Amino acid sequence: MSTSTATEQRSSLSIPGGVGEPVLRPDGGAKVEGSFEFSSDRSMDGELWAMTLRSPHPRARLVSIDTSAALALPGVAAVVTAQDVPGVNGFGLISADQPVFAVDEVRFVGEPVAAVAATDPETCARALDRIRVDYEILEPLIDAERAIDGSFESIHPDGNLIRHQRIVRGDPDLQGEVIVEGTYEIGMQDQAFLGLEAAVAVPDDDGAGVELLVATQWLHEDRRQIASCLGLAEQRVRLTLGGVGGAFGGREDISLQVHVSLLALVTQRPVRAAYSRAESFLGHVHRHPASIWMRHHADRDGTLRKVEARFVLDGGAYASTSSAVLINAVTHAQGPYRCENAVVDGYAVRTNHLPCGAMRGFGVVQACFAHERQMDLLAEACAKDPVELRLMNAMETGDRLITGQRIDNVAPVARCIRETMALPMPDEEAGDHVLSRPGGAGLTADDSMVRGVGMAVSIKNLMYSEGFDDFATARCRIRDGRVLLKFATAEVGQGFITIAMQIARTELGLADVEFESIDTDVGSAGSTSASRQTWMSGGAVVAACRGVADQILSEFATTRDLDRASLRIEGEWISVDGQPVATVAEAVAGLNLEHSAEYHHPATSELDENGRGDCHTAFAFTAHRAVVDVDPDLGLLRVVQIATAQDVGRALNPLSVVGQIEGGVAQGLGLAVMEEIIQTNGVIRNASFTDYLIPTIADMPPVVISLVEEPDPLAPIGAKGVGEPPCISVTPAIVAAVDDALRRAGRRLPPLARVPIRPQDIALAGHDGSTATLAS
Amino acid sequence: MKRVDGECTLTVNGVDHEVNGLHPGESLLDALRERCGLRGSKGACEEGECGSCTVLVDGEAVCSCLTLAASATGCSIVTVEGIGGSSRSDLQEAFLRAGAVQCGFCTPGLIVAAEALLRRAPEPSVDDVREGLAGNLCRCTGYGRIVQAVLETSEERRNGR
Numbered sequence A: 001m002s003t004s005t006a007t008e009q010r011s012s013l014s015i016p017g018g019v020g021e022p023v024l025r026p027d028g029g030a031k032v033e034g035s036f037e038f039s040s041d042r043s044m045d046g047e048l049w050a051m052t053l054r055s056p057h058p059r060a061r062l063v064s065i066d067t068s069a070a071l072a073l074p075g076v077a078a079v080v081t082a083q084d085v086p087g088v089n090g091f092g093l094i095s096a097d098q099p100v101f102a103v104d105e106v107r108f109v110g111e112p113v114a115a116v117a118a119t120d121p122e123t124c125a126r127a128l129d130r131i132r133v134d135y136e137i138l139e140p141l142i143d144a145e146r147a148i149d150g151s152f153e154s155i156h157p158d159g160n161l162i163r164h165q166r167i168v169r170g171d172p173d174l175q176g177e178v179i180v181e182g183t184y185e186i187g188m189q190d191q192a193f194l195g196l197e198a199a200v201a202v203p204d205d206d207g208a209g210v211e212l213l214v215a216t217q218w219l220h221e222d223r224r225q226i227a228s229c230l231g232l233a234e235q236r237v238r239l240t241l242g243g244v245g246g247a248f249g250g251r252e253d254i255s256l257q258v259h260v261s262l263l264a265l266v267t268q269r270p271v272r273a274a275y276s277r278a279e280s281f282l283g284h285v286h287r288h289p290a291s292i293w294m295r296h297h298a299d300r301d302g303t304l305r306k307v308e309a310r311f312v313l314d315g316g317a318y319a320s321t322s323s324a325v326l327i328n329a330v331t332h333a334q335g336p337y338r339c340e341n342a343v344v345d346g347y348a349v350r351t352n353h354l355p356c357g358a359m360r361g362f363g364v365v366q367a368c369f370a371h372e373r374q375m376d377l378l379a380e381a382c383a384k385d386p387v388e389l390r391l392m393n394a395m396e397t398g399d400r401l402i403t404g405q406r407i408d409n410v411a412p413v414a415r416c417i418r419e420t421m422a423l424p425m426p427d428e429e430a431g432d433h434v435l436s437r438p439g440g441a442g443l444t445a446d447d448s449m450v451r452g453v454g455m456a457v458s459i460k461n462l463m464y465s466e467g468f469d470d471f472a473t474a475r476c477r478i479r480d481g482r483v484l485l486k487f488a489t490a491e492v493g494q495g496f497i498t499i500a501m502q503i504a505r506t507e508l509g510l511a512d513v514e515f516e517s518i519d520t521d522v523g524s525a526g527s528t529s530a531s532r533q534t535w536m537s538g539g540a541v542v543a544a545c546r547g548v549a550d551q552i553l554s555e556f557a558t559t560r561d562l563d564r565a566s567l568r569i570e571g572e573w574i575s576v577d578g579q580p581v582a583t584v585a586e587a588v589a590g591l592n593l594e595h596s597a598e599y600h601h602p603a604t605s606e607l608d609e610n611g612r613g614d615c616h617t618a619f620a621f622t623a624h625r626a627v628v629d630v631d632p633d634l635g636l637l638r639v640v641q642i643a644t645a646q647d648v649g650r651a652l653n654p655l656s657v658v659g660q661i662e663g664g665v666a667q668g669l670g671l672a673v674m675e676e677i678i679q680t681n682g683v684i685r686n687a688s689f690t691d692y693l694i695p696t697i698a699d700m701p702p703v704v705i706s707l708v709e710e711p712d713p714l715a716p717i718g719a720k721g722v723g724e725p726p727c728i729s730v731t732p733a734i735v736a737a738v739d740d741a742l743r744r745a746g747r748r749l750p751p752l753a754r755v756p757i758r759p760q761d762i763a764l765a766g767h768d769g770s771t772a773t774l775a776s
Numbered sequence B: 001m002k003r004v005d006g007e008c009t010l011t012v013n014g015v016d017h018e019v020n021g022l023h024p025g026e027s028l029l030d031a032l033r034e035r036c037g038l039r040g041s042k043g044a045c046e047e048g049e050c051g052s053c054t055v056l057v058d059g060e061a062v063c064s065c066l067t068l069a070a071s072a073t074g075c076s077i078v079t080v081e082g083i084g085g086s087s088r089s090d091l092q093e094a095f096l097r098a099g100a101v102q103c104g105f106c107t108p109g110l111i112v113a114a115e116a117l118l119r120r121a122p123e124p125s126v127d128d129v130r131e132g133l134a135g136n137l138c139r140c141t142g143y144g145r146i147v148q149a150v151l152e153t154s155e156e157r158r159n160g161r
Helices: A028-033 A121-131 A144-149 A219-230 A257-267 A276-283 A322-331 A363-382 A386-393 A413-422 A496-508 A535-562 A654-673 A730-744 A760-765 B028-035 B090-098 B107-120 B126-132 B144-158
Strands: A047-056 A060-066 A076-080 A110-120 A132-137 A162-168 A178-186 A198-203 A209-216 A237-242 A271-274 A290-298 A305-313 A343-351 A450-462 A472-479 A480-488 A513-515 A567-570 A572-578 A578-582 A593-599 A620-629 A636-648 A702-707 B009-012 B013-017 B054-057 B059-063 B077-078
Touching: A028 B059, A028 B107, A047 A121, A047 A257, A047 A276, A076 A121, A076 A257, A076 B126, A110 A121, A110 A257, A144 A305, A144 A343, A144 A567, A162 A322, A178 A257, A178 A363, A198 A257, A198 A343, A209 A219, A209 A257, A209 A636, A219 A237, A219 A257, A257 A572, A271 A535, A290 A363, A305 A322, A305 A363, A322 A343, A322 A363, A363 A386, A363 A450, A363 A730, A386 A450, A413 A450, A413 A593, A413 A620, A413 A702, A450 A730, A472 A496, A472 A535, A496 A513, A496 B009, A535 A572, A535 A593, A578 B028, A620 A730, A636 A654, A636 A730, A636 A760, A654 A702, A654 A730, A654 B144, A730 B077, A730 B107, B009 B028, B054 B107, B090 B107, B107 B126, B126 B144
Parallel strands: A047 A271, A209 A237, A305 A343, A480 A513, A636 A702, B009 B077
Antiparallel strands: A047 A110, A060 A132, A076 A110, A162 A343, A178 A290, A198 A209, A198 A271, A290 A305, A450 A620, A472 A480, A472 A593, A567 A572, A572 A578, A620 A636, B009 B013, B054 B059, B054 B077
């Protein structure tokens, strides 16, 4: 094993399909043909189907469960409840506070109570109907503030406050010449990946272990939690990645993994399960809804002096990653701007809402919406252009977070802003096509349409934080002249496999690269989240390939009686002092080589009680500009264009980077204008794609992109993660554009302060001088 | 449980599949996936909102999750597995080349829907593509590369390639 952090300059010789090229994804052919196997496409001989019974109440005492009628139904093989969980009846990424099946009390609508295995899905559904559960309904905790002030009884043995973190920097009493403040609301967003949760569990021949094929983001962490719940040693639980139909954070937590594994062990038969869309909304965590108060202090010229903030994140019934999401939110409160003074408080709380955890942007989406709305307020208060205000405060390498942490990465914030604003604007007039107007085909606006422009900027941490060593592992082998890569990195659609193959070609000078099954037969890769796999698993692949390259060159030096130090791989060639002498393919003929490597990022630390500490690993920056058309009377809007310049370090695959940016923009647009899970008294109202809307092709405007490529010396090959940054500042940019349009329409309004924007926020705003609230 | 009496045949991609004992409410999507073994068509919403299950029934693009399997007997059904004939179609190649595929779960439905669009409107404008594919959700790509793939295919076909 070895560790590599060095960035090496490559010569101009290159290999087709190497790093930097728009290489096509190796699984793409099967995906366009329909032959790619997703986790929901796998079936086994002799399989049973599984289905889960879920609580209809946000909070209730579980009085009794009677499964006898379900068990008596022909075709039912097993019914399991909490008493059948052989290990710890609790799981969770950070604390094991969520039961596999509820005991004593249910805490959210959708909490699993029992699961059945039967011959087919129809029989499963009829069996669920026959399980008798007596609930004693309890008052749910739905007001996050009551979880903070202690006025509501504890709804979980771990208490109602999941985490509080304070950050104090510089002079907490400093008063600025200009002060602006506001309170901002962010709705609960769903990852809405298209490929629903699905898995197949197969018991081992000896009945004492289980093999699971599942769509997930982190095989080894799933294995740890499953083994704990089943009371098995980890090696008795093996996981293979099933085809993953998108993830976006929603597959980082356990959903059906333990249920199907348990049923496979109980029945000693293969067990298959697949969620419906309605069940998926209940079965995975969501983006935290947040309420954020911020007050900014600045000099009269707009120089930022102090940020004050109070964050309240509703974590729902179980902790999941709430404490880490909170830390991301509070540590990004200043945005990508220099700010020497701060007083920030953040609370992540437990309620009887749906559990919240990871979603693309992970706390920073919420923080960015608040600080960017504040920057617009500050610009207005200082009579400054909003772009100018941001430029004069823009962070650079060497500046510090409010935690005291120095930004050591390249930090081209000003360049991102300038390049974004320099990108071409759209045509001045909306087109004639009905889809070009706010409201689209169903609700066409009249000629009172007004255009607006807004922009916003973000900073996003990359990789895990607070002392967590989220290392990645990779193995590289040479067999018959081919490169075989092995890693447990979850390919969820983002394209890591493509990047890994490109890295291997460039590092080894061999064109023929394949990858082996993605499973737990190799060390952990960490999670496909936090924009970390290009950096982390990419770093591990670089190190594994360099280990093999060293063996190739040493062997070549010995065979040809050459000085090892004079040899290098350049393109497809081995060169001696820069002169190509043989192809790598010739040199590896007949050789069997292998090297495994782990990549670790530099250690981070936890925050102290005043929020001081170098808790993050690395950072990336992005700016967005939005152009919108708004019909102020009908409250309709259409996003006309998004422009963005993103700090990517180095684009290893420009086609993949563009795909990440356009896809991230769509999700940020969704949060801005349509996406929100609605809960009334703890009951979800829109668990379907009819009622929870995500952007269609008709909602998406053109995205014009500038890749800011300043290779980061701290990254393994200069490349930063690009997954999360595209979906963060696009949301406040769109909201700023709507405000701009409303201003141009002559409305004198308080700024829009919540997402998603609803028609009533536009159409009814300002009639009485305030933003209207309608019963939802 | 009630079953549809008698033998039923679904003609999919030119091949007859005997599908006996259909449930009365069984969707064409379930029958294709679980009885015919054609798992290219995907289910992601079960209510006609996402388009992942799009197939052609007598040339018409439909959501197979909303189509009763029994009602499709005697029809010519084309799924993503049959859209390109024996090899990948120009449209499938264009999706791959343009970067229109990420996780790929929506891709089969989009391929079928886009092929239906191009047969209906061989030279679509950008707005025609947006209108024609508005029933197919994609969560990964943001749709930009999908528009490009369809327009490129249209141009290739116009140029007789």
